[in-house]
Amino acid sequence: MPTIAPLIPYHRLGRTVAHRWWRPAAGTALVLAGTIVLILLGVGLASVAAALAGRPENADGMPSFGPLADLALDFLLIAALLPPIFAAARWVQRRPAGTLSSVTGRLRLPWLLTCLPVAAVAVAVLLGGGVALAAATGEDVGLGDDLAGWGPFLAGSLVLVAVVPLQAAAEEYLTRGWLLQAVGSLCRGPWVPIAVQAVVFAALHGWGTPWGFADLILFGVVAGWLTVRTGGLEAAIALHVMNNLISGVLSAAYGSLYVEETAADMPWQLAVIDVPVLLAYAAVIVLLARRRRVATSYAHPVAVPAPVVERPLVSLGRES
Template sequence: MATWGDIGDTALALLAIAVATPAVLLAAHCVQHRPAGTVSSVEGGLRRRRLATCLALALPLVLLMVAVQALTPTPAGESEDLAWAGTSTFLTGLATVWILVPFQSAAEEYVFRGWLLQAVGAWCRSPWVAIAPQALLFAAAHGWGTVWGFADLLVFGMVTGWLTIRTGGLEAAIALHVLNNLAGMSIAAAIAGAFASDGTAADMDWVTLAIDVPMVLLYAIAVLWVTRRREHAHDTDVPGGPNASPPPPAPQNAAGAHTTGRYTGPAGDA
């Protein structure tokens, strides 16, 4: 089987996932006959200011998680033999990661928290019925490793699914996913042979789970807090004061569900 080296093969793997984003957008437009931007958010596109806010909220938590993991002793029985990859290899790997990982991580969000969540959510009233299937499939897509790894991925899928519905778009999920993957793969770029490993997040141990889950939950709390403040500011900034006429009803999607506060997208041909 042809190989392009550890870094080249990693780049191809990331690109193979990244192409899912245009595929999802094309399916929404051509198959479901709706604007492709509705996969991104209820506003019909990726909200860049909200994405920047979510990145700012996620960055300190991800850095804290990395620091705690670095200070945590390696569980008994696991190897601690780590070798420096070399300056040239590290810089090449780091550049590859920082260029491609954002597209790879966003593509996974467009598939699971975007298209799949909307496809199920358009036909049911309970948001958790829409959240659960995509979270299970997201965890399974990373392979069958340890029970701790599967649990961590399941929690990640459930929490980011809820954030997607609550905020009306993919920005919160994309921000956390991108920074989480960038942190892990940037570290891997510094370790000789790390890119050659076939391990994934599904292989994590209970120690990593115990560190990762609180970080995800804290991030969710921060995002929801900011979202509530924005909603409150919007509600109190109504022209005309208390005697102003009420706002028009929220637009409805093809399934009859309000598109604000409940991110399901139109029913289409899911």
Template sequence: MTTASPDPVGFAYHRMARRTGRHRWWRPLLSTALFLPSWLLLILLLYAFSYAIGTAAGYPELPDGGVDLGPLRNTALDLMYIAITLPLILLAVRWTERRPAGTLSSVTGRLRFRWLAWCLLAALLPVTLLALTTVLLPDDGSSSGEPAAWVGVRSFLVSLAVLAVFVPVQAAAEEYVFRGWLIQAAGAFLRSPWFAVLPQAGLFASAHGWGTTWGFIDLLLFGLVAGWLTIRTGGLEATIALHTLNNLLAFGVSAAVVDGLSSDDTAADAPWQLALADMAIVLLYATIILRVARRHRPQRLAPEVAPPPAPPVPNLYPQPLVTPPPASMPRSYNAAAEWGGPSRTEVQESDL
């Protein structure tokens, strides 16, 4: 039977799968077998539902056979395809690994909302600098050269409201899958945090597709820094904050121009100028988070789980019951004399 292997002073985030002592080598495989088919099934159901609604409403068909619901609705649907992984991965951990789903959030077993708020504040400056850099970057020549048309205030605000609902869930879902589940699955076998961080970073970059070399390197660096921050701060809050604001910026910029949300470009397609700027912003954010963490000291390790108390051992040889004398009994009382035996005075006189 496999038992927990505790760290010297507690369990780091990447070792949380071993904290309860229920880890077995086959549990991550069972989680994968439960998670992936369930996700694909839900995607098919969502696709079929959207197709039925779109066809009934008279929306045109896309070249791939789907229904064109419009740029904003299509974007919301794409975000939902990713967002549904969040409850699925939490259920997979709870059912197959027999541990609280909150252990994916942090070493405290829950999402630390106060620390999340500090991380969001820390991400405001880097993301703002990235927005300014995006505006000031020269054209890489991929566009037609014509200025993008503004969509209008009403359409822009409606898009922002929809994105504000779906983007945070989508960003959090990616963090729970890559920085949460994959890091802890690798950390269950590998004590070194870097060996637990490396696989998820490569898978995270690959999941966005292969666009440009610089775009892939940018995503790989993000995965490495995000995984390192997750272990250093003991939870997903720091990476959820940066990922959410970064995606809101990217989708917000696309929503500001006509047909911007219709583009198929992802972060993997970033030109080298934007990729370098984004990598610098990620490193800046990591520096800020480390300084904030020194002041607010988020919990980095989970204490060991106390073993359950041992059941009481039955007494096979009970002692005879002895009735103590009443507390009000005089000090000269002799129990032997009371029950017919010689009194203490008689015993002393017989000795003489």
């Protein structure tokens, strides 16, 4: 009898043989507590180092190495989510932490590298179309503002390249990874987990404008659907990284890198353009996933009884 291998979708990878109803909640508590501890530790160490170096205080009244260092620290503090998330999967849910990455148990780097240029084109179209629509509707898009200069631009861009991938990946592992699978362990279908993580993702960015909040929910839904549809976080990480990196580099060029705004403050012009861009990105990614035969589910082998082997009868007497 052949071995039976049921196919397990990405959002159900948290429901292992060790699953209990309380494990998703306990794991979420570990993620929150662990992240808070790491953030406090990081802020404390950075403040002590700045104080020992005789640095002045920033706008928050903390010793600081400057606005660019504060920006880098903020992004790294978001990345502090990663260790608690992996620990929650491994220690609380008792499964390999790599199952947060994909159905193969690891982050599929070749597939991620395939998604990155597609995401870059999508973000470029979004920003270009949004700026054009804003200008056409009489909004001041700031293209006539003074440039920051090569020094600040290069310094800001280098910092962004170093920290944005970690920050964006951490947000994806939290929402499209941990939350999607935690809720998915309690729900058979994918749409409730997708909806829950999308709302949480939008809320974590603040309420902002109605347009911006709605667009964040749409981003979360599309990224969550792609995660389930392609069996991993790669497509979502690629889009998130390119969105933050390209928009951040553009802000660095105009010296507005330190403006305290999030995607929740997005104007309606960008939100309107973002809808078809997100849908087009999803369509292209699904097409590429089919052509490259990207694994979309995990084949979990189930033990079956060993076949019965008929042994030849042995005569108790001598052969003649």
